[in-house]
Amino acid sequence: NAGVTQTPKFQVLKTGQSMTLQCAQDMNHNSMYWYRQDPGMGLRLIYYSASEGTTDKGEVPNGYNVSRLNKREFSLRLESAAPSQTSVYFCASSEAPGSVSTDTQYFGPGTRLTVL
Amino acid sequence: AQTVTQSQPEMSVQEAETVTLSCTYDTSESDYYLFWYKQPPSRQMILVIRQEAYKQQNATENRFSVNFQKAAKSFSLKISDSQLGDAAMYFCAYRSLDYNNNDMRFGAGTRLTVKP
Numbered sequence: 001n002a003g004v005t006q007t008p009k010f011q012v013l014k015t016g017q018s019m020t021l022q023c024a025q026d027m028n029h030n031s032m033y034w035y036r037q038d039p040g041m042g043l044r045l046i047y048y049s050a051s052e053g054t055t056d057k058g059e060v061p062n063g064y065n066v067s068r069l070n071k072r073e074f075s076l077r078l079e080s081a082a083p084s085q086t087s088v089y090f091c092a093s094s095e096a097p098g099s100v101s102t103d104t105q106y107f108g109p110g111t112r113l114t115v116l
Numbered sequence: 117a118q119t120v121t122q123s124q125p126e127m128s129v130q131e132a133e134t135v136t137l138s139c140t141y142d143t144s145e146s147d148y149y150l151f152w153y154k155q156p157p158s159r160q161m162i163l164v165i166r167q168e169a170y171k172q173q174n175a176t177e178n179r180f181s182v183n184f185q186k187a188a189k190s191f192s193l194k195i196s197d198s199q200l201g202d203a204a205m206y207f208c209a210y211r212s213l214d215y216n217n218n219d220m221r222f223g224a225g226t227r228l229t230v231k232p
Contacts, residue, residue: 033220040224041224041225042120042207042209042221042222042223042224042225043161043207043209043220043222044222045219045220050215058219059117059219088159090161092161097213097215099168100149100166100167100168101166103149103211104151104163104166105220106163107153107160107161107162109158109159109160110159110160110161112159
């Protein structure tokens with residue numbers, strides 16, 4: 001099992017450009033998440049998908065859109081990148097609510113995004 | 117919204133010694149989950165240990181254990197027999213069980229250095 005994979009690993013954009021970050025998991029998990037990590041801060045939730053076909057906003061959704069393409073894949077799109085979106089982006093997945101073990105989130109390796 | 121505070125930005129420990137990382141949180145909920153994640157220089161977020169709030173017994177995973185004080189809203193991580201590979205950022209996280217607010221809150225992290 002590869003777990004949670006993310007592409008690309010690194011990306012540099014100019015202000016106003018768009019891009020999509022891809023995330024896939026092979027653990028048959030129902031829930032998927034997108035976080036950003038800024039220097040000196042913990043991770044903050046951007047969007048999540050509790051199950052296939054549903055998406056909801058997290059703590060910092062402005063400037064982002066998401067698509068739950070199928071059970072395995074959850075993409076994050078920046079329509080018009082801004083320097084404030086320079087960050088490290090993490091995708092995560094969890095099996096389902098119900099217990100601490102099934103509700104534990106497992107993370108991908110992250111994407112470092114720089115917006116000039 | 118719940119907040120998680122890690123009051124020690126940096127900690128240092130001698131190899132083979134024991135170190136304790138602090139975490140406090142603010143919540144009005146009676147049941148929730150708590151996690152410690154490790155982030156080595158590779159950036160990968162790795163689950164270290166997890167605890168359900170309704171369980172009074174402290175969780176342990178090999179050299180890692182927690183001291184969970186529910187009334188004090190404290191969730192510290194103890195690392196025994198520290199190894200060089202334990203050097204990393206450590207994040208404490210709080211998971212609400214209110215699935216209308218599908219959110220996990222992270223602290224700002226503690227950077228642990230292990231001295232040989």
